[in-house]
Amino acid sequence: MIAENTQTQMRKGILEYCVLLIISRGEIYASDIIAELKSAKLLVVEGTLYPLLTRLKNNGLLSYNWVESTSGPPRKYYTLTPLGTAMLAQLDGTWQELSFAIEKSKNHTNP
Amino acid sequence: MKKTLNINIGNSIIHIEEDAYELLTTYLIEVKQHFGKSADDFEIVSDIENRIAEMFTEILHTQQKQVIELEDVQVVIGLMGSVKDFEEQSEEDPAADYNNAYSSAFAERKIYRDTDDAMVAGVCAGLSHYLKMDVSIIRIVAALSVMLGGSGLIAYLVLWIAIPKAATRAERMAMKGEAANLQGFKRSFEEELSNLKDNLKNANEHLRPFVKHSGNFITEFITILGTFLQGSGKIIFKFIAIILLLIGSVLLLSDFVALASILGIWYSGAIQVFPFNIVNGSYLTILSVASFFTIAIPLLGVILLSIRVAFNSRPIHQMLSYGLLLTWLCALSVGIFFSAKIGTEFKEEANFTQTLPLKTYPVYTLEIDKTMFFSKEDSIQYRLNSTDFIGKIIQKDPQRSSAAPRNVTIRIEKSEGNVPVLVQSYSSQGRDFAMALNHAKNIRYDFVQQDSLLKFGPEVHLKKNEYWRDQHIEVVVKLPVGTKLRITKNLERYLNNYSLWDCDEENFADDKYQGVMTEEGLKCQIEKK
Secondary structure, three states: OHHHHHHHHHHHHHHHHHHHHHHHOOOEEHHHHHHHHHHOOOOOOHHHHHHHHHHHHHOOOEEEEEEOOOOOOOEEEEEEOHHHHHHHHHHHHHHHHHHHHHHHHHHHHOO | OOOEEEEEEOOEEEEEEHHHHHHHHHHHHHHHHHHOOOOOHHHHHHHHHHHHHHHHHHHHHHOOOOOEOHHHHHHHHHHHOOHHHHHHHOOOOHHHHHHHHHHHHHHOOOOOEOOOOOOOOOHHHHHHHHHOOOHHHHHHHHHHHHHOOOHHHHHHHHHHHHOOEOOOHHHHHHHOOOOOOHHHHHHHHHHHHHHHHHOHHHHHHHHOHHHHHOOOHHHHHHHHHHHHHHOHHHHHHHHHHHHHHHHHHHHHHHHHHHHHHHHHHHHOOOOOOOOHHHOOHHHHHHHHHHHHHHHHHHHHHHHHHHHHHHHOOOOOOHHHHHHHHHHHHHHHHHHHHHHHHHHHOOOEEEEEEEEEEOOOOOEEEEEEOOEEOOOHHHHHHOOOOHHHHOOOOEEOOOOOOOOOOOOEEEEEEEOOOOOOEEEEEEEEEEOOHHHHHHHHHOEEOOEEEEOOEEEEOOOOEEOOOOOOOOOEEEEEEEEOOOOEEEEEHHHHHHEOOOOHHHOOHHHEEOOEEEEEEEOOEEEEOOOOO
16 A cells, blocks of 8 residues: 555656656657557546646646647647646656665665 | 337437337436536537437348347447446546436335336335345235225226326336346346346237326226226136135026925925915915026026136027027916915905903913914814823924914003903905905904913914914903012013113012012012112
């Protein structure tokens, strides 16, 4: 239970970071984000992505355009806002720190 | 065949099967409830809806289908994730408490009628869910209570009206005590799918429109009666049919036996018993045969019908059934004709009165005497030599003609003048007055005075070859004022309007009532204190 809780906390932060990373590569549709996250084995169900996207959008990190689709209703294509790009840069730094911290911790505990 | 609906989801028109629609609606409601606390709920939900619409379109396109089925919705929900999955991911989890409260509110067991698992209207099945008991136990108890005076039937009807039927899926789940959330729904769907595979007929029944749409008790009653008669009622009817078959066969057999014995006894010349002595001898054969057919043919009809119901056999040949009907009508007509003919013999009444003087005693004892007085005619009838019985008393069985109406009435009155007399009034019915008088003349009644003992016969005797024409006798004992009476108990049923046993106990000695004749008529000898 405690392990699960920690895992969830870790995943949550990293999920947000990964979503921003994926979107930073260019305009992208939600289900493509999901496909990538699935292949990265970070996300299992689509439903969890939408609240995240909505929150990021409301925080001003993302914006979207409606794009007509050939097979169905129009789709939301997400892009990073300048604020989002800045945030991603910050997170990049944080990730460096974190991976360093983990590397360090591992080496320290397992000499 | 399944009912489909058109839905507009994410601005796409999708054909969807009814059960799939129900699951989808439940899912979306749950999603809305989950995101209900946050202000962004509309956007998130519409994102999810859009995505679902897209998935449906893809499914329809790739699988070359026209309509979304239950399995497709299950696949989509699997991809989209259930609310439980969202909870793991959501940050502050405000919806969790709300959601739990919602679930627990519905997890409470509620009583509904289970029309899916119904024998009649699903009352027993509903009770079994509510009480968590096996349904067969409740059904057996219910069936027993119906047999015990039918109280169960009333209780069943009351419960039927009082308990609502589980019409929606949520109600069906509340009935079974399952939480009305997606997990519960999934379970109920899986159950239903397995049921579908097990029994296609059942599923058809449960999808019948009346289960869902009829709100009216009467229409529901009639429809359920219809299905009952086709379904489980059929077994009960077969059971009843077999019972009827057995009863009918026994009755038919007894009808044969009765015909044979009546004719047999009649020709042996010994039929002097009520009610057979109503029928004129010349009519008896034809009347017995006619009554035999009048009874036997409907019995045969019941038997044939029972066989048909019980063993699903084919109906009998039409000509044969018409023949039977015709025979029955003939027999009935003959029966009615002779009955009417005999009935006319009761048209007129005649009576005559005979007065016998009584020897005077201060105290009389009145009793019913069951000994038989052998007349010359009797000895011929019984084929006995009367001289063999001189000085011997033959006890007649008083029960012999208990079926006949009582034909002796005794009255005790004050006599005018000081002479005790016995007035016997004989009467009878007949076709005309002369016949009636003739019948009355042929009545024989035994009355003997042995000193102060007055012996009355228990019944009138008809002379040989006389038929029962409501012959009866009224015996009036007229006694002077001051005469004391000792009346035996067995005489009371012959007395009209004297409640002898109202007197005090001192008035009884040796099982005899002690009375006295006064100016006002018969009184208790010892007055009430």
